[in-house]
Amino acid sequence: MLIQRKCNGQGKAIGAISFVSAESGRHYTQIDLTMAEELASRAALAIENAHLYSEAQNAIKIRDDFISIASHELRTPITSLKMYTQILQKQVARMGAESIGRSLAKMDAQLNKLTALIGDLLNISKIESGQLPFQEEMFDLNEVVKETVEQAQLSTIKHTIEVEGRIPLHVWGDKERIGQVMTNLLNNAVKYSPYANKVVVHLQSEEDVAAVSIQDFGIGIDKEQLSKIFERFYRVSDPEEKTYPGLGIGLYLSNEIIKRHGGNLTVASEKGRGSIFRFTSPYQRRTQP
Ligand code: ADP
Numbered sequence: 001m002l003i004q005r006k007c008n009g010q011g012k013a014i015g016a017i018s019f020v021s022a023e024s025g026r027h028y029t030q031i032d033l034t035m036a037e038e039l040a041s042r043a044a045l046a047i048e049n050a051h052l053y054s055e056a057q058n059a060i061k062i063r064d065d066f067i068s069i070a071s072h073e074l075r076t077p078i079t080s081l082k083m084y085t086q087i088l089q090k091q092v093a094r095m096g097a098e099s100i101g102r103s104l105a106k107m108d109a110q111l112n113k114l115t116a117l118i119g120d121l122l123n124i125s126k127i128e129s130g131q132l133p134f135q136e137e138m139f140d141l142n143e144v145v146k147e148t149v150e151q152a153q154l155s156t157i158k159h160t161i162e163v164e165g166r167i168p169l170h171v172w173g174d175k176e177r178i179g180q181v182m183t184n185l186l187n188n189a190v191k192y193s194p195y196a197n198k199v200v201v202h203l204q205s206e207e208d209v210a211a212v213s214i215q216d217f218g219i220g221i222d223k224e225q226l227s228k229i230f231e232r233f234y235r236v237s238d239p240e241e242k243t244y245p246g247l248g249i250g251l252y253l254s255n256e257i258i259k260r261h262g263g264n265l266t267v268a269s270e271k272g273r274g275s276i277f278r279f280t281s282p283y284q285r286r287t288q289p
Helices: 030-095 098-128 141-154 175-191 250-260
Strands: 002-007 010-016 137-139 160-164 171-173 198-205 209-216 265-270 274-282
Touching (some): 010 030, 030 098, 098 141, 098 175, 098 250, 141 175, 141 198, 141 209, 175 198
Antiparallel strands (some): 002 010, 209 274
């Protein structure tokens, strides 16, 4: 008996099962035939699913390899663009041409955004395979907040980014990765509040964690979307949101990074009123990275 399944209307044999009766002298009945056909059909379905699964896994691998190669290739010219921008900034500072200096600072801020975006892309495939490098250390979260706020401030003239509060202890984790989370949340806060003029970062110490909230007064997020925005590649798709550029990976990646630290990333938002993204960072090691 052939195992066969219809695929796009065309039956394609993918194997065979033989039923043999020997010494017993027993003959197969119609009921046996029906059962054998059912068995063959189920076996064929299982084999077909296994094929589809393996094809899907291959497609994911090809995608991840492509992202990884593309990110590396994109990084090289950006590094050299950044270097030339800095050389120009020094020359312009010597000449005293302030307005050109301001334009160059904006250019540098945009290059930083591009670098962060490429970093996110590269990390996304690594995180899936559990290969995201993780440096453990105790560090000053206030410093990370200060540096990332300064960078984000360079990318906007409309908003003032205020920092309130201070974290009294060093936190545990990967400083670079937490910086990446801050950059993503700050860039979003600026990007999704085009008519507001400030973003507020609140720092708070709780029992065994430091808590950082990034509050904007922008477009906000619909209730139904709140649980979805942390999904990979998810973007809110109403007509207004389509005008904001993005890939839908920043929050996914940030959430994964915070989870790996044993913290959590949450959001409170109201459409048209703004959003508060809040993450916690433990004072002591909580997870096996
Ligand atoms: P991206 O911003 O590149 O689209 P993210 O993963 O950072 O991707 O965010 C996912 C979605 O969540 C965004 O497309 C946007 O709709 C929504 N979002 C994120 N941050 C904010 C914010 N501060 N205000 C309003 N919407 C936001």
